[in-house]
Amino acid sequence: MSVSVLIVDDHPSFRASARMLLESEGYDVVGEAADGAGALLEVERLSPDVVLLDIGLPDLDGFEVTNRLAGNGPAVVLTSSREGCDYGTLAEGSGARGFITKSELSGSALRALLP
Amino acid sequence: MTSLRRALLLLGFVGLVGGAVPLMLAPASDHVDSKTVSMVFLPLIGWAFIGTGLFAWWRRPENRFGALMAAVGFTWCIGGLWMANEPGLFIVGMLFGAVPYGFLVHMLLAFPRGVLEGRLATGTVVAVYFVTTVMQLAWVLTYDTTRDECGCPPNPILLWDNQGVSDVIAGAQSAIGLLAVVALILALYRRWNGVGSVQRRGLTPVIFTGAVLSADLGLTLAADLAGVSGPVEEAVDIAGLSLLASVPFAFLIGLLSTRMSRAGAVGDLVTRLADAPRRGELRDALARALGDDSLMLAYWMPGSAGYRDVHGHAVQLPPPDAHRAVSHVDHDGRRVATIVYDATVVEEDPGLVDAVGSAAALALENERLDAELRARVEEVRNSRMRLIEVGMAERRGLERNLHDGAQQRLVSLALTLRTARLRLEGHEDGASELLDGAEQELNMAISELRELARGIHPAVLSDRGLPAALESLAGRSPVPVEVGSVPDERLPEPVELAAYYVISEALANVVKYADASYARVDVVRENGHVLVEVADDGVGGADPARGTGLRGLEDRLGALEGRLAVESRPGLGTRVKARIPCG
Numbered sequence: 001m002s003v004s005v006l007i008v009d010d011h012p013s014f015r016a017s018a019r020m021l022l023e024s025e026g027y028d029v030v031g032e033a034a035d036g037a038g039a040l041l042e043v044e045r046l047s048p049d050v051v052l053l054d055i056g057l058p059d060l061d062g063f064e065v066t067n068r069l070a071g072n073g074p075a076v077v078l079t080s081s082r083e084g085c086d087y088g089t090l091a092e093g094s095g096a097r098g099f100i101t102k103s104e105l106s107g108s109a110l111r112a113l114l115p
Numbered sequence: 116m117t118s119l120r121r122a123l124l125l126l127g128f129v130g131l132v133g134g135a136v137p138l139m140l141a142p143a144s145d146h147v148d149s150k151t152v153s154m155v156f157l158p159l160i161g162w163a164f165i166g167t168g169l170f171a172w173w174r175r176p177e178n179r180f181g182a183l184m185a186a187v188g189f190t191w192c193i194g195g196l197w198m199a200n201e202p203g204l205f206i207v208g209m210l211f212g213a214v215p216y217g218f219l220v221h222m223l224l225a226f227p228r229g230v231l232e233g234r235l236a237t238g239t240v241v242a243v244y245f246v247t248t249v250m251q252l253a254w255v256l257t258y259d260t261t262r263d264e265c266g267c268p269p270n271p272i273l274l275w276d277n278q279g280v281s282d283v284i285a286g287a288q289s290a291i292g293l294l295a296v297v298a299l300i301l302a303l304y305r306r307w308n309g310v311g312s313v314q315r316r317g318l319t320p321v322i323f324t325g326a327v328l329s330a331d332l333g334l335t336l337a338a339d340l341a342g343v344s345g346p347v348e349e350a351v352d353i354a355g356l357s358l359l360a361s362v363p364f365a366f367l368i369g370l371l372s373t374r375m376s377r378a379g380a381v382g383d384l385v386t387r388l389a390d391a392p393r394r395g396e397l398r399d400a401l402a403r404a405l406g407d408d409s410l411m412l413a414y415w416m417p418g419s420a421g422y423r424d425v426h427g428h429a430v431q432l433p434p435p436d437a438h439r440a441v442s443h444v445d446h447d448g449r450r451v452a453t454i455v456y457d458a459t460v461v462e463e464d465p466g467l468v469d470a471v472g473s474a475a476a477l478a479l480e481n482e483r484l485d486a487e488l489r490a491r492v493e494e495v496r497n498s499r500m501r502l503i504e505v506g507m508a509e510r511r512g513l514e515r516n517l518h519d520g521a522q523q524r525l526v527s528l529a530l531t532l533r534t535a536r537l538r539l540e541g542h543e544d545g546a547s548e549l550l551d552g553a554e555q556e557l558n559m560a561i562s563e564l565r566e567l568a569r570g571i572h573p574a575v576l577s578d579r580g581l582p583a584a585l586e587s588l589a590g591r592s593p594v595p596v597e598v599g600s601v602p603d604e605r606l607p608e609p610v611e612l613a614a615y616y617v618i619s620e621a622l623a624n625v626v627k628y629a630d631a632s633y634a635r636v637d638v639v640r641e642n643g644h645v646l647v648e649v650a651d652d653g654v655g656g657a658d659p660a661r662g663t664g665l666r667g668l669e670d671r672l673g674a675l676e677g678r679l680a681v682e683s684r685p686g687l688g689t690r691v692k693a694r695i696p697c698g
Contacts, residue, residue, distance in 0.1 A: 011523045017530035024537045056518075061578065081522045082565060086575050088586020102526045103561045106533060 009054040025107025036060025130165030133192035140198040146266040164188030167363035179229030183222040202268040213247035223325040257281040414483040427489025444472040514572035599637040621649035629653025647693040657683035
């Protein structure tokens, strides 16, 4: 059974290209959200296995959304067009499974972070 | 000769003649008991009031005080006609007998401006005028002047000979007059308490005389009500006349003492100015000279068409009102400063403010130049700050545009290429290699763009604050960097950004020149400042004058009134310190 993914990013072009790539690698992209509040609603509604979560969202940022999803929620993988080191130790301490720079996103990179 | 002066001289001549009337009438009068007293006091009082009143009128034509004082003297002379044996003149004298007291009370309460202030003063004057004119007329119309067998001529305007009515009117006049005297004393006491020491010096004789005279009038009226007669009544009369005669001279003494105090105040001021007062002391010296602690000094800035205080800060003059007066000080035909002061100062002595302003004009010009310099420095500082803020905003906007625009499109393109390569697997014809090459080029372009954006503006600093931004700097540094203490709270953006760039530049220098194995960054808040320190264990010997990096930082810090220091002795590492004000 394929892994279900929710893509959260405020840039439609990234959501579209990430959906195409992940679906090509066998993931089931079950939904998309453009901001933090939408992400929380879609997680509640769709219960995805993985949330690919952009850090720079227009309302709540990715760290705040991760914090709210902590517990028995889905695995969160943070992403950004900036590098992980730009955020210092924030990504490590956020409770997310890991961080992937957007330009390096691939199914295998995502799989490497999942259990 | 001006028309006013001619008119006053004419009035003076009339007064001279009028004052002599008692001298002519008293000796022949059939009904005057104390002829000597009348011949001494009555002309003296008339001439004193007319003379000093006309003098004050001439000196301050806009002030009604002189006219009131002259009116006391003229009506006093007309009142002297009561000594005439001819019934017509006698009754005119009777009608005017009390009028001078109306003008006298008005004059005392209107001193020094010539206008009445407050309901107590106005009500008192209205009451006294009513008693001395309307009630006096009513009394004369009902009083038979031959009734008391005093030898007085008959009353030619006696309408209704009724002793009961005339006694009631006279009693009412005395009672209202007594109340008015009490009100006069109260009003003078309030006036005395309400002025500063400089003005009080000028007020003292008049207030004192007025108060004593009021008390004496009160005694006279009380004696009338109580029916006192004989030597006691005469003694009270003489005391009252003596005090009345002293009032105009008290006014002259008051005027003289004001002039002396003005000369003293200006002399003191000149002495203080000779001691080269420090900034702000000039205002204090002027306040002392004018006896007005609330004095405000504003310097005129010709370029900006506005006022500044001694520190160069913009100030607004208070709107003009009855209590604050404004006087401009010019020097060499140009406005230098404006003095805002308590209006009672100019009421008391109109020339004092001009005299003080003239004495201090040069010192004011010096302090104005100092204030102008400070204002310009502040403007330059503000302008530099605005330029930095505009620059910050533009760089932030540029970074955001790169991030949201070109970077996102390139990222999407990279992912699309990767998808295309996946879908080509199995039927390639060498296309996969081409796509790999394109993807590598694209990733390099994305990486370079990312570096460019990061150099333009550290977005993580704006988004997450200094701790995260410093962790980011430390994480990217090839030399191990320990981030020590950093304030958790957000600092003002220019301060945060200046601290960030100091640390970023210092760490870049550590990598380039220090040959260090370790660096440490600390940011602490202390006494209204942010202290930044970047220390390494490298070779030291750094020259702050070399290169433009640290010099550029000095400019940025300078706009914030910050300072940069570099300690870098050979072999002992380098320590870069910045101190940035942060209220």
